[in-house]
Amino acid sequence: MELLRTFSPGAFAYGLASWSWLGVHGKTPRFTTVFGDVFLESLEGWWFLDTIEGSLELRWTSAVEMYTELDSADGRADLLLEGLCREVLDAGTAPRPDEVLAFSPHPAIGGRLHADFVTPVRFELALRLAGEMHHQLRATLDPAPSPLLLGHVDPPASAPVPAPAVGIDTWNRDGRP
Secondary structure: OOOEEOOOHHHHHHHHHHHHHHOOOOOEEEEEEOOOOEEEEEOOEEEEEEOOOOEEEEEEOOHHHHHHHHHOHHHHHHOOOHHHHHHHHHOOOOOOOOEEEEEOOOHHHOOOOOHHHEEEEEHHHHHHHHHHHHHHHHHHHOOOOOOOOOOOOOOOOOOOOOOOOOOHHHOOOOOOO
């Protein structure tokens, strides 16, 4: 099984649409890991979109640095999850050309990084769902401040209720004291 995979620009566009909150715009997706993590290129260098952690990191300043790390034993183990790929393949599971391996349930919601929790899923769908899930998880863990407060003003303290005016309870039904 190839540890790096390529997909069409349309598949990348559909899948990455759910990651816009993380700042993927202005970066060109080039290829993925078997698990759908995306390598993106920009003028600053090469970025790694980790779909398990839900993070985007500028990791390499050049393609040479990136490939050097991916060719190393640590890079294959940590970034490409080579050992897990071998376990999945040995268990008889292999993704088709339009698929990546996805965790079900995803580790971010209690799944495990284990071959028993891996299934092939179409790349663009796996990437899209992971982005939506991470976005929702972040929204529930770190809710945005009220748009009325704009995040820089403390909410007003409740004002004390004024006491009724003197004699107000002594008025007759016809409005006279």
